[in-house]
Amino acid sequence: MQKTLQIRKFAIFATLSVLVIAGCGKKPNQSGKADSTKTMAAVDSAATVTKVPFALKEGKRLFLHYCAVCHGETGDGGGQYYGLTPSPANFTDKAFMKSLSNERLFKAIMEGSASVGKSNMCPPWGKSFQPEELEFIVTYIRTLSGK
Numbered sequence: 001m002q003k004t005l006q007i008r009k010f011a012i013f014a015t016l017s018v019l020v021i022a023g024c025g026k027k028p029n030q031s032g033k034a035d036s037t038k039t040m041a042a043v044d045s046a047a048t049v050t051k052v053p054f055a056l057k058e059g060k061r062l063f064l065h066y067c068a069v070c071h072g073e074t075g076d077g078g079g080q081y082y083g084l085t086p087s088p089a090n091f092t093d094k095a096f097m098k099s100l101s102n103e104r105l106f107k108a109i110m111e112g113s114a115s116v117g118k119s120n121m122c123p124p125w126g127k128s129f130q131p132e133e134l135e136f137i138v139t140y141i142r143t144l145s146g147k
């Protein structure tokens with residue numbers, strides 16, 4: 001009886017030790033996390049978007065997902081959905097971007113290009129995004145002309 005108890009105690013001790021060792025084994029994972037943060041930071045600085053990281057990161061993600069197919073990954077209007085007439089707006093064109101106020105950009109995006117007297121080739125996006133997501137997109141688009 002006494003012996004069984006001792007064996008049990010040992011078994012519990014052994015189990016706990018294994019758990020503690022397993023816990024220590026998690027450390028490499030934690031530094032793995034730090035690495036991915038580093039990678040994201042590198043992506044950000046590559047796009048010179050370090051100042052308002054979250055808005056620009058989100059803006060970029062949404063732009064690449066929803067707009068780049070027509071406007072191109074760099075925003076130059078050369079997306080995969082080519083051959084559109086007129087061609088998609090070129091957000092890297094400084095003079096063109098300067099001529100558009102933020103209000104104009106928001107209106108064109110939310111209500112579609114037809115709402116600002118252009119063709120109907122850019123669909124209305126107002127119902128697809130939250131207001132702050134639209135701000136992220138406009139903030140990001142503004143960076144594409146190098147300003």
Ligand code: HEC
Nearest residue numbers: 066067070086087088089108109113116118119121122125
């Ligand atoms: C189906 C292709 C297509 C998609 C997808 C698309 N666009 Fe467009 N976009 C166009 C075309 C084509 C024009 C040019 C319209 C014209 O000049 O008549 C345009 C023009 C614009 C303009 C300029 C409007 C102006 O004031 O002259 C803005 C801003 C714009 N798009 C934003 C966006 C954003 C933001 C997205 C993603 C949420 C998006 N577009 C997705 C095709 C597209």
